[in-house]
Amino acid sequence: MSSSTKLSALDMPDVPMGHLPEHLHLQRTRVVCxxxxxxxxxxxxxxxxxxSTGVDISMGPNKFCKNFKIEVVRxxxxxxxxxxxxxxxxLANAFRRILIAEVPTMAIEKVLMVNNTSVIAxxxxxxxxxxxxxxxxxxxxxxxxxxxxxxxxxxIVYKMEVSCKKGGSRVTVKSDQLKWLPNGSELQMTTYxxxxxxxxxxxxxxxxxxxxxxxxxxxxxxxxxxxxxxLGPGQVIELEAHAVKGMGKVHAKxxxxxxxxxxxxPEVVLxxxxxxxxxxxxxxxxxxxxxDIEDLGNGEKKAAVANxxxxxxxxxxxxxxxxxxxxxxxxxxxxxxxxxxxxxFSPEELFxxxxxxxxxxxxxERRRLGAPPVFSALSLLPLDFESVILSPGSxxxxxxxxxxxxxxxxxxxxxxxxxxxxxxxxxxxxxxxTETLVRFLKAREWSxxxxxxxxxxxxxxxxxxxxxxxxxxxxxPADLYRGIRDSQLIGMPGxxxxxxxxxxxxxxLSTYDKASVNYYVQSHIQMNEYRDRVILPxxxxxxxxxxxxxxxVLDMSGLKLSALSQIKLLTIISTIDDLNYPExxxxxxxxxxxxxxxxxxxxxxxxxxxxxxxxxxVLQGCGRxxxxxxxxxxxxxxxxxxxxxxxxxxxxxxxxxxxxxxxPFHQQLYGDIxxxxxxxxxxxxxxxxxxxxxxxxxxxxxxxxxxxxxxxMHKLEDRNGLDRSLxxxxx
Numbered sequence: 001m002s003s004s005t006k007l008s009a010l011d012m013p014d015v016p017m018g019h020l021p022e023h024l025h026l027q028r029t030r031v032v033c034x035x036x037x038x039x040x041x042x043x044x045x046x047x048x049x050x051x052s053t054g055v056d057i058s059m060g061p062n063k064f065c066k067n068f069k070i071e072v073v074r075x076x077x078x079x080x081x082x083x084x085x086x087x088x089x090x091l092a093n094a095f096r097r098i099l100i101a102e103v104p105t106m107a108i109e110k111v112l113m114v115n116n117t118s119v120i121a122x123x124x125x126x127x128x129x130x131x132x133x134x135x136x137x138x139x140x141x142x143x144x145x146x147x148x149x150x151x152x153x154x155x156i157v158y159k160m161e162v163s164c165k166k167g168g169s170r171v172t173v174k175s176d177q178l179k180w181l182p183n184g185s186e187l188q189m190t191t192y193x194x195x196x197x198x199x200x201x202x203x204x205x206x207x208x209x210x211x212x213x214x215x216x217x218x219x220x221x222x223x224x225x226x227x228x229x230x231l232g233p234g235q236v237i238e239l240e241a242h243a244v245k246g247m248g249k250v251h252a253k254x255x256x257x258x259x260x261x262x263x264x265x266p267e268v269v270l271x272x273x274x275x276x277x278x279x280x281x282x283x284x285x286x287x288x289x290x291x292d293i294e295d296l297g298n299g300e301k302k303a304a305v306a307n308x309x310x311x312x313x314x315x316x317x318x319x320x321x322x323x324x325x326x327x328x329x330x331x332x333x334x335x336x337x338x339x340x341x342x343x344x345f346s347p348e349e350l351f352x353x354x355x356x357x358x359x360x361x362x363x364x365e366r367r368r369l370g371a372p373p374v375f376s377a378l379s380l381l382p383l384d385f386e387s388v389i390l391s392p393g394s395x396x397x398x399x400x401x402x403x404x405x406x407x408x409x410x411x412x413x414x415x416x417x418x419x420x421x422x423x424x425x426x427x428x429x430x431x432x433x434t435e436t437l438v439r440f441l442k443a444r445e446w447s448x449x450x451x452x453x454x455x456x457x458x459x460x461x462x463x464x465x466x467x468x469x470x471x472x473x474x475x476x477p478a479d480l481y482r483g484i485r486d487s488q489l490i491g492m493p494g495x496x497x498x499x500x501x502x503x504x505x506x507x508x509l510s511t512y513d514k515a516s517v518n519y520y521v522q523s524h525i526q527m528n529e530y531r532d533r534v535i536l537p538x539x540x541x542x543x544x545x546x547x548x549x550x551x552x553v554l555d556m557s558g559l560k561l562s563a564l565s566q567i568k569l570l571t572i573i574s575t576i577d578d579l580n581y582p583e584x585x586x587x588x589x590x591x592x593x594x595x596x597x598x599x600x601x602x603x604x605x606x607x608x609x610x611x612x613x614x615x616x617x618v619l620q621g622c623g624r625x626x627x628x629x630x631x632x633x634x635x636x637x638x639x640x641x642x643x644x645x646x647x648x649x650x651x652x653x654x655x656x657x658x659x660x661x662x663x664p665f666h667q668q669l670y671g672d673i674x675x676x677x678x679x680x681x682x683x684x685x686x687x688x689x690x691x692x693x694x695x696x697x698x699x700x701x702x703x704x705x706x707x708x709x710x711x712x713m714h715k716l717e718d719r720n721g722l723d724r725s726l727x728x729x730x731x
Contacts, residue, residue: 019055020050020053020055021053024050024053026040027040027044028040028044028057028332029331029332029333030267030329030330030331030332031264031329031330031332032327032328032329033313033315033318033328033329033330034318034323035315035318035319035323038330043088043089043090043332044057045057045059045088059088064086065404067085067086068085068086068087069085069086070082070083070084070085071083071085073336075347075348076347077346078340078341078343078347079338079339079340079341079347080338080339080347080348080351081336081337081338082336082337082351083265083334083335083336083337084262084334084335084337085333085334085335086333087333087335088333089264089332089335091358092262092335092337093262094358095260095337095351095354095355095358096260096261096262096337098354098357098358099256099257099260099339099350099351099354100248100255100257100260101247101248101249101255102247102248102249102354102357103247103248103255103256103257103345103350103353103354103357104138104143104245104246104247104254105133105134105138105245105246105247105248105254105255105256105342105344105345106134106136106138106141106156106243106244106245106246106344107130107131107132107134107243107244107246107251107253107254108126108129108130108132108134108158108241108242108243108253109130109242109243109244109246110241110242110244111125111126111129111130111239111240111241111242112185112187112201112239112240112241112242113125113126113238113239114187114238114239114240115236115237115238115239116236116237116238116239117234117235117236117237118173118229118230118231118232118235118236118237119229119232119235120228120229125228125229125237125239128228128229129178129228129241130251130253131252131253132175132178132221132222132223132226132228133221133222133223133342133343133344134156134219134220134221134222134243134344135217135218135219135220135221135222135343135344136156136219136243136344137213138245138344139610139613140213140214141153141154141156141244141245142154142245143244143245143246144244144245149202149203150184150185150201150202150203150242150244151184151202151203151204151205152184152204152205152206152207152208152211154244154245155184155202155242155243155244156180156208156219156242156243156244157180157181157184157185157202157240157241157242157243158178158179158180158181158240158241158242158243159178159179159181159186159239159240159241160173160177160178160179160237160238160239160240160241161237161238162177162231162236162237162238163231163235163236163237164231164232164233164234164235164236165233165234166233166234167233168233170230170231170232170233171230171231172227172229172230172231173227173228173229173230173231173237174224174225174226174227174228175221175223175224175225175226175228176221176224176225178220178221178241180208180218180219180220181240182207182208182209182210182214182219183204183207183208184200184201184202184203184204185200185201185202185240185242186200186240187200187201187240188200189201201240201242202242222342222343222344223343255342256341256342256344256345256350257339257340257341257342257350258340258341258342259338259340260337260338260339260340260350261337261338262335262336262337262338263330263335263336264330264331264332264334264335264336265308265309265330265331265334265335265336266308266309266310266311266312266313266328266329266330267308267328267329267330267331268290268291268305268308268311268317268326268327268328268329269305269326269327269328269329270303270304270305270325270326271324271325271326271327272324272325273302274302274303274325275296275300275301275302275303276300276301278303278325279293279301279302279303280293280301282303282317282322282325282326283303285316285317285322286311286316286317287312287314287316288307288310288311288312288314289306289307289310290305290306290307290308290310290311290317291303291304291305291306291317292304292306309336311328313328313330315328337351339351360614367496367498367586367630369498406441406446406448406451407434407437407438407441409448410437410440410441410448410451410452410455411433411434411437413448413452414433414437414452414455417456417459420463421456421459421460421463423468424459424462424463424467424468425455425459427462427468427533428458428459428462428532430532430533430536430537431537432546432548435546435548437451437455438583439548439582439583439584440454440455440458440582440583442582442583442611443578443582443583454579454582457579458579458580461579461580461694462580464694465693465694467525467529467693470522470525470526470529471526471529471530471533471672471673471676472673472676472677472679473522473526473673473677474670474673474674474677475519475522475523478670480514480515480519481523481661481670482661483514483515484514484515484519484520484523485659485660485661485666486514486659486660486661487510487511487512487513487514487515488510488512488520488523488524489505489506489507489509489510489555489659490503490504490505490506490524490527490659491503491504491637491657491658491659491660491663491665491666492504492535492658492665493634493635493636493637493638493658493665494631494632494634494635494636495539495631495635496551496630496631496635497630497631497632498543498630499539499542499543499545499547500539500547500549500550500551500586501531501535501536501539501547501550501551502550502551502552502553502631502635502637503531503550503551503552503553504552504553504555504637504638504639504658504659505552505553505554505555506555506558506639506659507554507555507556507559508555508556508557508558508559508592508594509555509557509558512569517569517572518692518693520569520573521572521573521576521693522693524573524576525576525693526669526673527669528577528581528584530669530672530673531550531584532581532584534672535550536548536550548584549583549584549585549586550584550585550586551585551586551587551589551630551631552585552587552588552589553589553591553623553627553637553640554588554589554590554591555591555592555637555639556590556591556592556593556594557591557592557594557639558594559594576693585615586615587615587616587617588615588616588617589617589619589623589626589627590616590617590618590619591619591621591622591623591639591640592621592622592623592639593618622639622640623640624636624640624641627640637658638656638657638658638659
């Protein structure tokens, strides 16, 4: 039906309940391109727009996941074209803007010009160098802030030395003549103090090619044949270039795309049959071959739409008398998306990064507003273009229902366990089984088999070690528990503004020297169980929505090289958390960072999974200003309330010290455990002694991280001497 057809209410056909009349459906879903201007260009999103017809057009997560799909049409080394269906123009444009301006890359930021006698001005040559794509993964590097020292984790150094001999032919300077310097800058900083020690422009603690992530893949340029300059006889270029991590919104050289653009799917409709000479004329009018001639036999021919997708909407076919024959439309929720990569990333990787960045922005805004978590297609859909295999004639498709199917399948598998395991699972999920299944699926990258194996191991571990009863096993006497609290510094000072419990951990000043390992493990598990069975359900009830995660603030002040002796215990605790309490922490905020942590963090960070790295935020100083954005002053850990001191050692004792046994949280926790124990005393009398818990085997990633930390701290020992405190050296 043409959009220009005049309708009478009496002429309208009956429309089934829940469906729009044809003309309203056309207005809502299509842009109609008339000869002079398009019509119906607005997007109709209001849920009550068609309330009088009984149609609800509101968009929820389930409807989005059902309708959303991606079809990859073409994929080359530097370009991808795909159809994105079932999405609003605002989201499509958000992806485009993120691709251009917010996906980080590495690019040359600073050029130290030693000698340049070519005809190219220094600033022009530096600008050209900045636009050269580098073969470096920005995920392996940190941002270089104004006060940071350039080091092996935030800077890549290149040098160029090219000359043209006198009497020789002209020399073309290309990008392959940029040579990587894995040991950092070779130039000395200019100083006017004759007594000052010479310093280079970078401070590398080790060679970049000695790091495992760079040893097999040198940090060169992406393309070797980019022309930068031409030298005549006797001319020379000698320089050093420093590349850092940045985003396109700061400067275009950091943009990972040559262009990212989209267009709505064209739809060409013949309103009437076009035959004979008129058909021939119509076919000739279209410059891109949208129409073709269909032979009807007996010498009769008619025009047919052969390739709507090729239409550029030049409107030649609708000008003049043809306006009543042809109608050009665009589908409002079907976008043909094209990404052209500069070479820093493959084009399929770029879109995945844009999706993750948009997801992070949405999550940040949700937390700022205190809104409940929503399982959207962006957060549930495991989009991964790298898993798409393009074969001739195939059209790969990624559907938004994949994650929901994974949850259903895992739920069916867990429903088949024995009755004791079902009871244990109830103690884990506390009335929220779906959210619990999602946690285990996320921890295993949405692999159903791996998540099922992990959850079954967790259930067996809980049954074998009687974890369901551990809150009825107090550590006695109370003085022993007080000693544990004095040496295992952890507490809960309050809640964030959106209801997440805040746990403070004194990493640097915890000594773990007042009791045996079994007591510390028992205390840690009791803290986890009290959080999951008491604190989080209470927060859920208070805020009227599911609160299933916490925020942790890690105080590193006082961290010493002697912490090497605690790595075994910390590895045990970390293994228990990773395998049995996955995805329970929303964000880790690290404050009061000394040098010893900084050195270890540089080598450990690349070993962490990306979803874990995204949770970690290293704050400046005691982090008070940043933490006050997400929590009230009363909920700040005591070591964050004193600007300048920022250390657990400077805080007052008693109820203000969240680590202290006298703090209300620990009094409530210990009182609850004793009360549970008394209610069970008729079954078994209370006994002094620790509760032995078997520790699951750590995963290979955890072992590698622990060995890396141990190795790095041994290096620091050799450099600084054992037990030397470096807490005063802040970064």
